[in-house]
Amino acid sequence: MAPLMTRKQFLTGAAVTSSAMAIRPARAASHYFIRFGLDLSTDHPTTVNAMEAAKKIKDATDGAVDVKIFPNSQLGNDSHMLSNLRSGAMQMMAIGDNILATLVPSAAIDNIGFAFKSPEMAWNTLDGAVGDIVRADIAKTGLIPMHRIWDEGFRQITSSTKQINTPEDLHGFKIRVPPSPISLSLFQDLGAAPATINVSELYTALQTHVVDGQENPLGNIETQKFYQVQKYCSLTDHMWVGYWLLVNGLFWNTIPANYRKIVEDTFDAQAQAQRAANQKLDGTLEAKLKQQGMEFATPDKAQFQAALVKSGFYKTWKAKFSPALWAALEKATGLTA
Template sequence: MTITRRQILTGATALAATAAFQPAFAARKTVIKLGLDLASDHPTTVNLNAAAAKMKDATKGEVTLQVFPSSQLGNDTHMLSNLRSGAMQMMAIGDNILATLVPSAAIDNIGFAFKSPEMAWGALDGKVGEMVRADIDKAGLHAMPRIWDEGFRQITSSTKQILTPEDLHGFKIRVPPSPISLALFQALGAAATTINIAELYTALQTHVVDGQENPLGNIETQKFYQVQKYCSITNHMWVGYWLLMNGQFWASLPEAHKKVVSDTFDAQALQQRKDNQKLDSSLEAKLKGQGLEFATPDTTPFQKALTQSGFYKTWKDKFGAPLWAALESVTGQLA
């Protein structure tokens, strides 16, 4: 069968007419699955869901952020492995746990370094954060510019109040799978062991460990008050939450989507910090009502014990002079 020039032109005209009523190019859809170990009602999770709604609105549905709290996608160690391999697109992770892969991420976990959350945020929004993010990039991951707030960590126990460094000697305490957390409590003489938070409640309930340390927000949302009796307000370590994306996945995103994702997370970080601190300041009274007994020990002896054990010198050498100097430019001399 012979196709004439007229037929070709007629067909082309029909196709053009049809195309006029169809999108010239289907919009790129970006789906981001984000896992974290915190409960669904924690301020971090709530603000991640708020960020998801804003991204969807800003891109008219082109960017979908799906948030999976309470270790639904695995514990932190498992999620970090999947993030690196590309099996996951994104996760929120405490800097103390991230330090198993990026050692410099633990710089803001130095014992008793910060006097306030605002001091910690200033360090991480400034030179300290810039240096840590550069190291995160080298590990094949991409960090959102602003760190989120997990807060100061406090010590709880089922057996006794922790008032002095001597009270920690031989005390069975859980710490997260974090080298600096383990080192800090070992330096204070505790029998510290690492357990992922998904298994912590059961470990406390069965007395695998007698105590743990976490921000008040985690103590409340994870219901640790049900299996602990005492809480010491030590503020021994500040922990931030990095929002991390697989580096190759980030690089593959359209520039417009990158901007919306980064800008939205950064704006939401400011709200999350406020919400987390608001929760933290309200929780002592609430937890007292739930049976937890509070004490506020003098932390000077704890700091002195860390100095005498060589904790500060060891970690200064590990982090290196430039990063340590950036930290002390905010905190003042630590040891």
């Protein structure tokens, strides 16, 4: 007769089974289910193109790989989703590089203030040598990045109280920034009073004047309806932000190689489409937001960059990155510290 299982053995076995279930997809034979979370609205180009990728992946694998998109922070805020992704409680997410930098510091390299002159320069930089270094660092954390970063775009400053035309207008200004070290650093060095608030809580924080302003790409300002609680928009282009698509590494390795290639190739192809769609949307939004009551200004960006030079922002951040990574950024953009 087999020996009876002790309570300790039973509990240990249950814990192992629970952990394995968190990492592995809920699936029947040869079926892989991917819960994909992101913080953007249903109509944002990132969500739209992620849904298109999901459809193509399901078709290309005859239903073997089923990606379900959860927008609007349905699976939690960015920090919560990143924690769940690492634990295996969810399989995939899209996350801004500025927030990913809390786990992978090198991911903040493309958030260096005024580093890029155009979206195309940002894409080429992240598709190339700079991105290669960041992707390797992401992989060290047990997460698998898709090769191509998606476009969130240049960030602009909005306010409910005044137009931001010069760095002096930011002095003491209560502005929301994402939970990102480089975002905090940039606005502190410009003399503002930044506060970190997750995007899911931002509308209410603006409405109740916990903060008087925020900074986001125009696409987010429109889709999150911030124009309802913000009157002024300053087109500073102070930071470019991309979205990394990440998969839990243990889960990724449970998928056969041919399916992994389909998933990665499809998401990377949709990255190209998403970039174009986001830029097209961005080009129409100033006029649309003006119709919704926002007033726009186009300040001299050189003044803001000069203020960052004077504060030591660039020297500080150069010292935080590896020499190889900073050299790759300088080569791609012409930026110097």
